[in-house]
Amino acid sequence: MQALQLKQYGGLDYAAFAELPRPTPGPGELLVRVHAVGLNPIDNLIPKGDFKPILKTRLPATLGSDLAGVVVAVGSGVTRFTVGDAVYASIFDTPHGSLAEFAIVPEQAAALKPANLDFVQAASIPMVGLTAWQAMHERMQLKPGQKVFIPAGSGGIGTFAIQLAKHLGARVGTTTSTANVELVRGLGADDIIDYKKQPFEDVLRDYDAVLGTVRGDGLEKALHIVKPGSRVVSLVGPPDAAFARARGMNVVLKLVFGLLSRKIIGLARRRGASYAFHFVRPDGGQLAQIAALIEAGTIRPVIDSVFPFLEAKQALAYLAQGRARGKVVVQLPVS
Template sequence: MKAFIVKKYSKKEKLHLTDWAEPTVNENDVLVQVHSAGVNVIDILIRNGDFKLFLPMKPPFLLGRDVAGIVIKTGAKVTKFKVGDEVYSSSGDHHLGTYAEYISIAENDVAFKPKNLSMEEAASIPLVGLTSWQALVEIGKIKKGQKVFIQAGSGGVGAFAIQLAKHLGAFVATTTSSKNTYLVKSLGADLIIDYKTEDFETKLKDYDLVLHSNKDSKILEKSLRILKSGGQLISLVGPPTPEFADALGLSWPLKLVIKLLSFSVRKKVKKQNVSFKFLFMKPEGKQLGEITKLIEAGIIKPVIDKVFPFEQANEALSYIETGRSKGKVVVKVR
């Protein structure tokens, strides 16, 4: 099969289109013929080697997590899906490879594609949808009337999270540039802050939850200060915490490194009587099925900026690397 591979960890590394062995289908896996692949910032971070501390990949390796396609083969113990089913998924941490013609995915990580979405639209959903669900529903347990601050509202996660938070009944504040104000307002944002000209800390107070996605340490400190006592900050960019290291079962030297990396933020959190959690999205077919219901009911809509042809996967990565994409970028494989 044709596939894009990473030959070495590097910020300057380009993906290489090559012939690659078709994936093995284990007894609990489905083989998916890839029609479209969602492009995510995490793809860039994995390529760069930013996550190799706890997500080591041995080059050369495949890249890409989000997929929409058709089941063409099932493992012996698969019961939920059959050949011909249209599905979508965000594949597991060590089963990357949606920038390819085929990918084998664990049955439990897969859900039926929303009937009202195209393959390109469906491929834009899994990672941002699951990230938002796990932050706001699973961890945050957001209730009606609570106040939520979602950073970068016009980005992939932000655009989905705003819609989900509004569905849950929250008051939603977000940051974006003035040119994207209309977009985030149309998604349901109640309070919109122009990050180029305004300081969100002067406008926000006593928030229940912050969905944090900015690597700037000063933004993290400000975000903690706008929380009310007992509020929670859920970070998508880190630093990772000892709880995260325990959940992954990392070795004690790595646990020590992570403990040191998060020492400063954990000290601030304790002082302010708030909580801090690092979220690294986990694939979950059941949660994706719940998201499918919201999409088919018209409650949540995909937001897509550009669709690139398969041969231009590098251009797609470069485009999201600029940080200017609105919503999601997708690669059309078939």
């Protein structure tokens, strides 16, 4: 089978297609014929080596985190899926990658594909869906009537998170460019700031929660719009000591992450807010709940573009430009 493999750290220049044996599923695993792969910003950061201290990646490694496809074999002990099932999953933070003709998927990471989506649409969902779900349900404990700020509302995570927040009954503030105002309004955003015209921190006030999705100083600026008791959850860092402890990291990394996050934690405390770094985890049970929302029409995928499999590197390069409206997906030829 063909797979896009990273040979060494240093960026996509060190990634190339390779011919590999078709894998065999072990106990509790599925072998999935991949029909489509949803790309995420972290798929560009991993090849650079940005996550070497966090992820135990063994090189050469197949790139890619999200997928949708059909189960073609199951390992011993699998009870929830059978050959022929259409599934979707995130296999991020596992030893496996999705940019391949076949992928190993842990049973607990998979869910049946939403019946009303095709494979391309379904592949766009897993990581952004799980990230938003875990951040809002577990970290923020978002409640009806609360206000949540989700910057970059037209991006991959933003387009999903806005819809989920509205489902949870929250009022949503977001930022976007002039060209994407109607897109985010159609997704349910209430307070829309055109970042090309005015700073969001000059307009928005009294927010209960912030979802940090943009690198740079946006998180610090967002602290100006929160009220006491608010929760700031960052997807882009800095990682904190609690994250290091949860992953069983050594004392040096706990210290390093504690130092990296000290400033933002201190700034948040001065506003009476809490700060947490969130690292998404695969969860098929949550994907099943997300699928129910999608099938009910509560949430819909937003896709910017679809690239053929052999142009996966070009797709990653396009995603890295940061201009996508929604998700970028790679589609594989399936006979």
